[in-house]
Structures are given as structure tokens and as C-alpha cells.
């Protein structure tokens with residue numbers, strides 16, 4: 113197998129040809145923040161938190177979709193990148209209605225923990241306070257659009273791992289929203305198998321098991337990637 | 351179809367032409383102001399006066415001066431009439447026998463017409479866009495015939511040597527793009543013509559599709575032969591019903607004539623074209639979003655690489671070019687790449703169409719050689735402002751472009767020069783502003799457009815444009831402080847540097863260019879801080895140059 117060597121944050125790193133900068137960094141123990149990336153499904157390159165600087169390239173590159181190359185020099189922690197990541201998180205907090213204190217995912221939310229990790233301690237832009245709905249029509253699960261950050265992890269998980277393709281994105285711009293079966297209440301969806309994979313995939317408190325109360329919604333995201341690996345390699349024992 | 355047949359059609363058409371022609375514009379602009387009725391009345395006036403044996407009244411494409419529509423011209427004398435109504439028809443026919451008319455005459459020698467150099471729009475306003483014979487009589491499809499006498503790689507080399515660059519906005523070298531697609535391993539490949547044209551105020555591509563649909567198809571066919579594709583798509587927005595109708599008719603006629611389909615000019619080359627109608631989202635003009643839309647998916651961009659040239663429509667190598675780019679190709683094949691490379695400047699060759707709008711006297715379409723200055727276009731062709739006020743700025747490139755102040759109007763129109771002064775060539779929108787236009791409001795208008803048109807996929811563009819619009823609104827309403835201005839600039843940098851596609855990456859341009867040249871107007875709107883704030887410490891520059 114072809115291997116390339118590159119430098120990430122001054123550390124020499126080797127990677128399999130075709131592997132992403134994100135994967136190579138992780139293997140080398142270098143953490144790049146992500147939100148829309150989910151192990152086991154395709155990339156959306158939508159959250160832009162994983163942006164890094166690659167020497168010789170004019171634009172910042174999303175580490176999740178940038179292929180490693182021989183001799184590449186990558187920086188993941190410049191002042192500008194850190195500032196931009198904080199600003200992107202601020203924008204996400206202004207866009208939805210994120211009231212952590214009453215959220216099922218409090219303490220177990222990727223958005224919340226990234227904000228803490230990246231030092232986003234206050235929001236400088238006005239909150240948009242959109243009027244969004246909650247759909248509790250499904251027997252086991254629910255979606256609270258107020259907490260959705262449109263990462264589309266649920267869409268890709270349902271389509272690519274469960275094969276049901278229940279979810280899609282409708283609308284444009286900041287009016288975009290996740291819909292089941294092209295706009296039906298989730299409970300009426302004929303494609304949904306109630307497998308719960310999308311609920312596992314969601315980084316925030318948007319998708320949750322019915323009956324969860326504040327801070328109760330925990331997840332087991334590795335299961336999704338384990339499932340994909342097991343299917344691919346035909347290895348079902350751990 | 352063979353070469354003799356092509357020439358036969360041309361000579362039959364030329365022989366059938368009457369010595370005198372009355373040409374009435376039937377394209378969108380004039381159609382909206384009633385040109386269909388004008389043409390009908392012109393025809394009956396010709397008949398009523400018993401002139402049918404030497405005079406015809408024909409519908410033609412747009413001669414360009416749309417603000418004076420409906421436009422009628424007579425040939426060979428070259429007289430032009432504007433704002434023609436059905437009542438003027440008889441009078442215009444009478445002018446052929448030397449009588450006078452109360453129809454408004456337009457000076458055919460004014461700079462608006464005289465200073466243009468038409469390659470893409472050479473036949474616009476001259477021929478009937480709804481008849482293939484009319485196009486063939488004007489040397490139509492001769493370029494395709496010539497292309498098929500050469501090897502595909504020779505065509506790619508020709509296009510490269512011509513120096514043509516993409517007219518869709520970015521100015522990517524067309525020959526290089528063709529070469530990339532041509533070099534992909536043989537197999538299914540596609541050609542796509544991008545006719546989405548979503549910039550507010552731009553209608554160059556609409557007019558090319560309406561006025562010369564066959565020229566677009568001919569360009570696409572030449573491209574398909576050069577890169578090894580057998581299937582093409584024209585992506586047009588549903589708001590362009592006439593363009594769709596004429597393209598559809600043109601595809602039908604060309605297929606019937608054997609100029610599309612199989613065995614073209616008795617060679618093994620085969621090429622089919624279909625139209626795909628878009629719902630009119632600006633982002634669907636972005637090539638990867640457009641491809642998703644053609645596939646029936648949600649029109650959102652995806653990260654590149656891979657570029658469409660490598661993996662595009664249904665993951666196949668795909669050549670995607672703009673309408674105007676394709677429509678330039680036949681002339682390059684007919685006249686040679688040296689001829690084309692001799693027009694324009696060192697790095698920007700050929701001509702560019704602009705849709706001149708805003709506070710300009712002669713609003714409409716102009717085609718000028720690259721290197722023409724903005725001043726020539728605005729003051730000579732455009733005739734300055736309609737009411738004689740001072741030109742304050744010219745906006746090029748629409749929501750992705752910038753405002754150029756009046757003192758830089760001597761800048762030549764080429765990709766690099768416009769880029770250097772903070773704007774872009776764009777696809778050809780040119781909006782003239784006078785001293786009553788307020789720049790922060792102009793910036794807010796474009797930001798509102800971008801926020802509405804953002805596809806919503808990536809965070810900086812989806813939320814950033816909304817916040818930028820909010821900050822600009824606060825500013826325009828005189829509620830903003832210096833702190834807000836700093837936030838605005840910082841956010842511009844974020845959206846520009848981190849968005850996924852060109853829409854977000856260029857959305858801050860109208861703000862940044864107006865801040866660069868008209869900072870005083872922003873400053874004048876600022877309010878004092880309510881309380882003392884510590885100065886901002888940001889690693890992101892709080893300047894825009």
C-alpha cells in the first residue's frame with residue numbers, strides 16, 4: 113500500500129495514500145475539531161470547523177475532504193483558525209434556539225463541548241430566535257428542530273448505513289430544515305424502520321429518544337462506525 | 351447532411367430573401383412591450399401596400415437597445431425605430447417609399463451601436479432565431495463542419511491558442527478545461543451548457559439563448575467532438591420560457607437536419623442535446639450544484655476536487671461551460687484562433703457582453719472588445735446617466751462583484767485589472783450608479799440577495815450572510831457603532847475565507863469593495879458607543895484592502 117509522509121503542526125506524520133488530512137491527524141494524536149464529520153458515513157464538508165492551512169494553497173482546506181499528499185505541510189492551530197472556529201460556533205449558537213440548561217443532551221452535546229474546548233465563552237452576534245417546531249409523532253423518537261445545526265449526519269446515516277433514506281433537507285439558507293419522507297411527520301414515515309441510527313448520529317439534542325429528560329440523552333456513536341467496518345470486513349465479533 | 355447540403359440550404363435561403371427587410375425584435379424585452387403585435391401589423395401593412403414581392407417583415411433577435419423597445423429596423427437602409435407601437439407600423443412601412451413617420455427614430459451611427467464589436471452577438475437582431483435556415487445562411491454550422499475535418503486534439507489546441515477564457519465568471523482558460531476532459535480515459539462523457547444566469551440585473555445569456563440558440567448548440571457540438579462526449583445538456587432556469595422554447599425548437603430543427611444526433615456531416619461523430627429546466631436558484635449556477643440538479647438531486651454544491659472535468663455528471667468526466675463561452679466557439683473555428691487572439695488584451699482575449707443597467711441612458715446589451723475602458727462603456731456606449739447626474743460608481747459581477755468608483759473608470763475591462771481594483775469581470779452584469787445611490791444600501795441589497803440564495807449547506811454562508819445583513823441593516827438605520835463595523839469586517843473575512851462554494855466566498859465582495867472606496871459613507875452612519883468598550887483585539891484584520 114502506498115504511503116505518504118507529511119507534516120502536521122510540525123510533527124512528521126505518515127498516511128495511506130488517499131487518506132484525508134483529518135484521518136492522518138487523528139492517527140497521529142492531533143485533534144482537529146469537527147461537527148459534520150461522522151465515522152462511517154460520507155463527508156459533507158459543511159460545518160467548516162476542520163479547516164486547516166496547507167502551505168502553498170491559497171484557500172483554507174477542510175481537513176475532512178482534503179487528501180494527504182507527499183511533503184504536505186499542514187497547520188491546524190493558527191490564531192486565525194482558532195478565531196474562525198470560535199466565530200463559526202458563535203454563528204451556530206445564534207442560528208438555532210440552544211438552551212442547554214433544559215436540553216436532553218446537556219453534558220453530552222458535541223456543539224456544547226466544542227464551544228467549551230474552543231474557548232467560545234460568549235456570543236457577539238444577535239440571536240436570531242427562529243420559530244421552529246418539534247416533531248414528537250414518532251413512537252420511539254423525536255426531533256426538536258430548535259437544536260438542529262443542519263450537519264446532515266442523520267441524513268447520511270439513514271441513507272448510507274440503514275439504507276432507508278428517510279431524511280432530507282428542505283428549504284434554503286437559514287430556512288433549511290430536516291424533513292422525513294419529503295415533508296411528512298416522522299411518525300407517518302413509511303420508510304423509517306425505527307432503527308434509531310439517526311438518533312445515535314446526531315451531535316446535539318435535536319434527535320432523541322422519547323421520554324428522555326434534561327441531560328439524559330447519551331449516545332453510542334462508535335457503534336455506527338463499528339457496524340460499517342463489520343459489514344465491510346465481514347468481522348462481526350469485537 | 352453534408353457540406354454541399356449545408357451550402358445549398360444557405361443559397362436557397364439567401365435567394366429567397368427580399369431586397370428590403372423590416373426587422374422587428376421578438377426577444378424577451380421587446381416581446382414584453384408588445385412587439386408580437388407590432389410585427390403582425392408590419393406584415394399586414396406590407397401586404398396592404400402591395401409590397402410583398404420586394405419587402406418582408408421578419409422577427410429577429412435582440413439588437414441590444416432594450417430600453418428603447420420594441421425596436422424595429424429597416425434594411426438595407428439601416429434606419430432604426432424605438433418604442434414602436436402597432437399604430438406606428440404603417441408609417442414605418444411608408445418610410446420605405448420616402449414618406450415621413452411619427453415613429454421615434456434612433457440614430458444607427460451613435461456610439462451605442464458604432465463602438466460595439468460583435469462576435470457572439472454578430473447575428474442578433476439580423477436573423478430569425480426561430481429558423482435554422484436563417485442561421486445557416488449566416489455561416490451557421492460551418493464551424494462545426496470545419497471542426498469535424500480536424501482531429502479532436504487539434505480543436506483543443508486551437509481553442510487553447512485562441513486564449514478564450516470562461517465567460518461564466520471565473521475566467522478559467524477554456525482550452526485547458528477542454529484538454530482536461532479530453533485527456534480523461536475514453537467512455538461516457540458529458541457536455542453541459544450553463545444557462546442558469548442568476549445574477550440580478552444580468553440577461554446576457556438569456557439573450558444569447560434567445561437570439562442565437564443554434565450558435566450555442568454548434569459550440570456545444572464542437573466541444574463534444576473535441577472532448578469525446580456524445581450527450582449534452584443545456585441547463586436553463588424556468589424564468590426564461592422564450593429561451594427554452596427557442597432552444598427546444600433549435601434542437602428539433604438541428605436534429606431533423608442531421609446536425610445533431612448520429613452521423614453528423616457523415617462522420618461517426620454523434621451528439622444529442624437535451625434541456626434541463628432549473629427552478630431558478632442562484633446557487634444552481636455553481637457547477638457542482640448544477641450537476642446535482644441535473645441528476646434530480648437537491649442543488650447544493652459539493653467540495654472540489656474532484657472537479658467536474660474529472661468526475662461530474664453521474665460521476666463521469668463532464669465539460670461545463672457558460673452559454674457565452676460556447677457561443678464564441680463557432681467564430682473561432684471559422685476565423686481561426688489567431689484572429690481571436692488578436693482581439694483584446696494580453697491575458698483577456700476576444701469580446702465580452704455586458705448587460706448595462708441602472709442609472710444609464712442606453713440600457714441594454716453591449717458587446718465590446720476586452721481592454722475597452724469602463725468609461726467608454728458607461729459614457730460613450732451607455733450615454734452617461736439618463737438625467738445627466740454624475741456617475742458615482744459602476745457595479746460589476748453582481749452579488750459576487752464589487753463597486754468601482756467613478757475615478758477608476760479608466761480601468762480597462764480585463765480579468766486581472768478588474769480583480770486588482772476589488773471587483774470581478776463576473777458574467778457581465780454592469781450596474782451604473784449615480785450620486786443619489788448610497789453605497790451601504792447597495793451592499794445591503796446584495797447581502798440580502800446572498801442570504802436568500804444561500805443553499806444552507808455550510809455554516810459561514812448560511813448564518814454569516816444573515817448576520818452580515820443584520821449588521822448592514824443596523825448600519826443603514828443609523829443604529830450601529832464602531833464595534834458593529836468591526837464585527838462586520840471580521841465577519842466578511844470569515845465568510846470569504848471559510849465558505850464551501852463561490853457563493854459564500856464572494857458574498858462579502860460588495861461590502862468589502864464599498865468599504866474600500868466609500869468608507870466615509872459607512873463612518874458617517876456610525877453612532878457613538880453607549881458605553882466604553884475595550885478596543886477589539888482580533889487576529890483577523892479589521893481592514894479590507
Ligand SMILES: Cc1cc2nc3c(=O)[nH]c(=O)nc-3n(C[C@H](O)[C@H](O)[C@H](O)COP(=O)(O)O)c2cc1C
Pocket residue numbers: 515516517518519520521522524544545546547548549632633634635636637638670671672673675777851852853
Ligand atoms: C454561486 C455561483 C453561481 C454561478 N452562476 C453561474 C451562472 O449562472 N452561469 C455560469 O455560466 N456560471 C456560473 N457560475 C460559474 C460556474 O460554477 C462555472 O464556473 C462556469 O459555468 C464554468 O463555465 P466557464 O468556464 O465557461 O465560465 C456560478 C458560480 C457560483 C459560485
Ligand code: SF4
Pocket residue numbers: 269270271274276277278279303304305306307308309310311
Ligand atoms: S430511525 Fe433509522 S430508519 Fe428511521 S429515520 Fe432514523 S436512521 Fe432512518
Ligand code: SF4
Pocket residue numbers: 255259260261262263264265266267290313314315316318319
Ligand atoms: S437532526 Fe441532528 S444529525 Fe440531523 S442535521 Fe440536525 S443536528 Fe445534524
Ligand code: SF4
Pocket residue numbers: 633650651803804805806807808809811812849850851852853854855
Ligand atoms: S457557500 Fe453558501 S451556497 Fe455555497 S455551499 Fe455554503 S451555504 Fe451553500
Ligand code: FES
Pocket residue numbers: 145146147148149156157158159160161162163174175176177
Ligand atoms: S468536519 Fe470537515 S467540514 Fe465539518
Ligand code: FES
Pocket residue numbers: 375376377378379380381411412413414415416417419420421714
Ligand atoms: S429585447 Fe428587443 S432590443 Fe433587446
